[in-house]
Amino acid sequence: MTATAASTRQQQKERTRSALLTAALELSQEQGFAQTSLRQVAKRAGVVPAAFYRHFESMDELGLALVERCFGTLREMIRDAQRDPEVFDHIIDAAAEILVAAVKENKADFGFVSRERVGGSEVVRAAIRHELELFETELAVVLVKLPNIENWSTADVQMVARLFVRNMVAGAEEVVEMPAGRPDLEQQIIEGARRQMRLIVLGFKDWRS
Amino acid sequence: MTATAASTRQQQKERTRSALLTAALELSQEQGFAQTSLRQVAKRAGVVPAAFYRHFESMDELGLALVERCFGTLREMIRDAQRDPEVFDHIIDAAAEILVAAVKENKADFGFVSRERVGGSEVVRAAIRHELELFETELAVVLVKLPNIENWSTADVQMVARLFVRNMVAGAEEVVEMPAGRPDLEQQIIEGARRQMRLIVLGFKDWRS
């Protein structure tokens, strides 16, 4: 064991597992998950390649764990946001700002999701798609409580949820790609996202299925 | 030379170059461009690895050539569509149907663009982004002629163009991912795209910057 001292066996194992996940996330950010090798991950986590197998059967399995960890963070943030009464009152403005802030604070997670959603390995892609579908459904449940929408058909609400998720993913991509130290660009993205959502919401009151 | 007979030197060289591009496009479809090796491309094109260097300096250079070829096809289709008067009259319905039809006929091209837009190598990604920005601007020029929009600010028109392109990219992704032999799914995607665009357009008349 090369470990930082003081630990039970379980703690130490968990620490190494976490180090592997973090290393993989970092490397994915730099060069994409599919281009990231088991040996690179092990090296950055500070263990020998063979030790990798004590935690994951393959890079695919690590990828799935990474998807879970990222969406866990994401879900948590959304739950927090929903509790805030401010958010419900000014749902659009809040959504735009929260989105940008959240993405900025978790660039690695969001970047991983948005990149691997289309580009990555088969199994990782499938997992991300599944999570995003879950998220669409959750959002539909929230949306259906909004005025102007409450008596739409299920299909229409799902469609609108998809439209929103789609644009959130796109917005997240923009923030992830945003070069550091450009607060003007950030404001521009927030403003763009807000306008787009407002435009979509404007259509609500005139919608006929 | 292993070539199919009858040819000048130039013709034969062009044929091999094209075979390399096509091989790379196919392999990208199967496993992603970044995971596609120079040796795989050469093998599928029916030449020895070293021959690759007679046509491209590196896989990056081939990637750029591929981006150009794909967007060439795309631009051509859009120019054709614009000439059709039917399209301007029922712009929404037409756009949805054309999009799905076009993507279906050029799955490889669209798939390459949508996949490598976020996932791929730095230089390929940058090239695709640039092409998409050009496309946004072109679309803005078309949009500004529409009723309800003609006196919007430039920034607002750009925003709406971006919203449309974003959703077209997303729609294209859906079609690319669509499993073969499911015409019901195809109709569903067309219908979804149409509804989304109608919803967005509905907002136009009430928009205030």
Place this chain on the structure above:
DNA sequence: GCGTTCAGTGAACGCACGTTCACTAGAGAA
């Protein structure tokens, strides 16, 4: 205290990769 468990080690393997080089043979110019 003492034998067991198991996270992490280090060497080894076979394989696919990008790149190089001297070469060959057929098309094109003279």
Place this chain on the structure above:
DNA sequence: TTCTCTAGTGAACGTGCGTTCACTGAACGC
């Protein structure tokens, strides 16, 4: 016809990869 030019060849190289294996030593249960 003869000489030149060049697209394509085939062998070789060093490198990094995933995976395997027998191993070590500290935490753990008794």
